[in-house]
Amino acid sequence: MIHHAASAGSDDRNQAGLVKTFEAHFDGLPTHRSRAPGRVNLIGEHTDYNHLPVLPMALQRSVRIVLRPRDDDLVRVVNVDPEFEPVEFRIDDDIPPATAGHWGNYVRAPAQHLARRFGVARGFDGVLDSDVPVASGLSSSAALVCAVGLALERISELGVDAQTLADEMAEAERYVGTRGGGMDQAISMTALEGHASRIDFAPLRLQPIPVPPEWRFVVADSLKRAEKSGAARTAYNQRTVECREALDGVGAELVRRGVLESAPVGYPELRDGVGWDEALSAGEGVLDDVLLKRFRHEVTEARRVEEAQAALLRGSAETFGALMDASHESLRSDYEVSSPDLDLLVSMARDAGALGARLTGAGFGGCIVALSDTAHADGVIEELARRYYDGRGVSGRLEDRLFVARPSAGASFDLLGAQP
Ligand code: GLA
Numbered sequence: 509m510i511h512h513a514a515s516a517g518s519d520d521r522n523q524a525g526l527v528k529t530f531e532a533h534f535d536g537l538p539t540h541r542s543r544a545p546g547r548v549n550l551i552g553e554h555t556d557y558n559h560l561p562v563l564p565m566a567l568q569r570s571v572r573i574v575l576r577p578r579d580d581d582l583v584r585v586v587n588v589d590p591e592f593e594p595v596e597f598r599i600d601d602d603i604p605p606a607t608a609g610h611w612g613n614y615v616r617a618p619a620q621h622l623a624r625r626f627g628v629a630r631g632f633d634g635v636l637d638s639d640v641p642v643a644s645g646l647s648s649s650a651a652l653v654c655a656v657g658l659a660l661e662r663i664s665e666l667g668v669d670a671q672t673l674a675d676e677m678a679e680a681e682r683y684v685g686t687r688g689g690g691m692d693q694a695i696s697m698t699a700l701e702g703h704a705s706r707i708d709f710a711p712l713r714l715q716p717i718p719v720p721p722e723w724r725f726v727v728a729d730s731l732k733r734a735e736k737s738g739a740a741r742t743a744y745n746q747r748t749v750e751c752r753e754a755l756d757g758v759g760a761e762l763v764r765r766g767v768l769e770s771a772p773v774g775y776p777e778l779r780d781g782v783g784w785d786e787a788l789s790a791g792e793g794v795l796d797d798v799l800l801k802r803f804r805h806e807v808t809e810a811r812r813v814e815e816a817q818a819a820l821l822r823g824s825a826e827t828f829g830a831l832m833d834a835s836h837e838s839l840r841s842d843y844e845v846s847s848p849d850l851d852l853l854v855s856m857a858r859d860a861g862a863l864g865a866r867l868t869g870a871g872f873g874g875c876i877v878a879l880s881d882t883a884h885a886d887g888v889i890e891e892l893a894r895r896y897y898d899g900r901g902v903s904g905r906l907e908d909r910l911f912v913a914r915p916s917a918g919a920s921f922d923l924l925g926a927q928p
Contacts, residue, residue, distance in 0.1 A: 526574045526588065526635050527924075533586050533594075534633040537924075538574035542662070544654035544919035545570040546640035546647045547695045548727055548877050549868045550704055551828075551835050552813040554843055556689025557748050558755075558775040559709040560810040563817060564691055565719065565915040566699030567640065567727075571651040574924060575634035577663040583631040585615050585656075589638075599623050599631055599660075605683065613684045614649050618657030621680035628664045641908055643733040645869020649684075650692035653677050654919050658697070662921045670697045670918065675712055686741060699918035706817050710774070719915045720823045724885035725877050728857065728892050729909040730849040731900060732873035740872040747802065747843065751775075754795055754803035758787055761794040775806060784811060805842040809835060829864025829879045836866035836876075845871030853896055854878075860891035877913070885912055 523541075530538045545566040552562030573585070581599040595612035597603055603620040606612045622628035636655070640648040657677045661668050668676070674697035678690035694707050694714065703716040719725075734740050755778065759771030762782060767790075772778040778787050784807045791803045812831045819827035836854050840846040850867045857865040857878035865878035880888050892910055902909055 523572075523574070526572065526637060529586065529588055530574055530576075530633075530635040533635065534576070534584070536576070538633075538635070539576045539924055540574070540659070540663070540921065541924050542573045542575060542634075542655045542659035542919070542921045543570050544651045544658060544696045545699065545916055546651045547692060547699070548646060548725060548875070548913045549691065550725065550877065551816045551831060551866070552691075552707075552809060553835060553839055553866070553868070554747060554845065554870070555806060555809050555813070556691040556707070556709060557687075558689075558751050558806055560775050560779075560806060561706055561708050561813045561817075562689075562691045563704055563706050563717075563813055563820070564695045565704035565725075565913065566695050566918055567646060568914045568916045569638075569640045569646070570916075571636060571638040571640060571648070571655040573634045573636045573655050573659060575632045575659055578631045578633060581629045581631050583615065583619055583634075585612075585634045585636055587611070587636050599629055608685065611652070614652040614681075615656050617683035618653050618660060618677060618680045620683055621676060622657065622660050622664075622666075625676060626661075626664070626666050626668070628660050628666070630660075630664050632659060632663060634659070639908070641729060641875075643874070644729050645734050645867070645871070645874025646727070647692040647696060647869070650677070650681070650688075650696050653681055654693055654696045658919050658921050671712055671714065673697055686744075695918070697919050699916065701917040702915050704820065704915060706813070708776075710776075717817065717820050719820070720825070722882045723825055723828075724880045724882060725913045726857065726862065726880055726885060726888050726892075727868070727875050727877055727911055727913050728853050728896070729875045730847065730853055730873055731897075731902065731909065732847060732849050734870055734872050734874035740870060743845070743872060744870055747845070750799055750802045751806060754791065754799040754806075757795050757799060758791045758803065761790040762786070765790065775810070779810065801842040801844070805838045808838055808842075825863050825879060825881060829862065832864030832866040832877070832879060833858070839867055839871060843871075847871070847873055849873070850876055853892070856892055856895050857888055860884075860888040860895075862888050 549564040677693040706715040762768040854865040861884040862878035868877040
């Protein structure tokens with residue numbers, strides 16, 4: 509039995525180590541702690557940038573910073589992982605970035621954004637660690653941006669609420685050259701312990717939904733990194749363009765058919781204006797093969813989120829699992845963002861007794877999420893450990909790659925010593 513696979517989350521980490529590192533790098537002691545979790549998206553994939561709903565939950569894994577505010581605009585952050593060199597810059601409206609892909613750009617991103625939006629000019633010294641797997645589709649970068657952004661917001665006492673800050677942090681990430689849809693920052697900033705959240709966009713709206721205590725979401729990493737830079741980013745951006753083209757094509761066709769007077773400005777307006785059936789029928793008449801596939805994914809995934817939300821509310825794990833299976837199939841064949849490794853993990857999880865499984869996050873590598881019940885979760889983990897991970901040369905601890913995700917609380921900022 510692999511009981512440790514339930515995972516040591518960030519709460520179990522030794523804070524004394526962070527404080528010691530702080531003392532070694534900066535004179536004296538840190539005064540505050542800022543923390544923001546990664547997330548696992550349960551369903552609603554590649555829909556957020558089209559302002560269609562998603563259903564993620566925050567993880568027990570987080571980015572944590574112990575820090576002390578400064579009296580000037582300097583930010584100095586040391587990462588306990590020596591692979592990531594220390595970062596130092598002054599807060600400004602135009603902060604020169606480090607080289608593309610450098611982790612320090614995720615520290616600069618919220619600083620520049622908050623300087624522009626709110627005139628933030630007060631920096632801090634901090635020591636950071638993270639147990640959110642990097643480049644795995646679990647939003648390690650959004651967790652970093654949110655932990656830094658929350659720290660800067662609080663030490664300047666701006667009084668910005670968590671939801672607004674989530675929106676701001678989604679904007680802030682543009683600094684690094686990518687623009688996600690806002691799901692990651694929204695759940696990292698606002699999640700409730702024990703809950704997933706149905707999220708709608710533009711404007712951001714969140715509805716926390718309790719996760720039945722006997723449900724187990726197993727996360728398994730394909731060990732193929734889904735880098736935010738490079739090929740995955742190009743493919744991600746291409747999908748957003750294709751969705752726009754599909755929407756424009758469908759809108760024009762509906763106007764031509766006399767169903768609509770003017771083309772809808774977005775997917776929610778299309779849904780609310782004519783309904784998905786009519787929209788899909790217009791798409792079938794006018795879109796080429798690729799655009800029709802992308803469009804069909806958007807429509808069917810948006811419907812699955814509604815059904816999954818209802819299944820979660822009434823505690824129907826079988827229905828929820830079946831929707832996860834259908835989501836994966838759609839992401840594989842219509843949206844074409846899966847990979848052979850993700851497909852393999854998904855089918856192994858199902859063979860091992862999971863009620864459903866799907867890739868989670870942007871795809872092209874990264875993780876899957878599988879739903880199981882209390883009785884079968886250990887079996888799913890043991891089977892995956894044996895069939896997928898044995899012989900693949902996992903670097904580090906297997907429990908960082910294969911674990912049960914606990915629905916956890918969103919970001920927090922507190923006085924050191926004041927938290928439980
Ligand atoms: C990435 C982005 C999110 C979302 C997912 C796909 O994680 O950051 O905004 O688009 O991909 O669902």
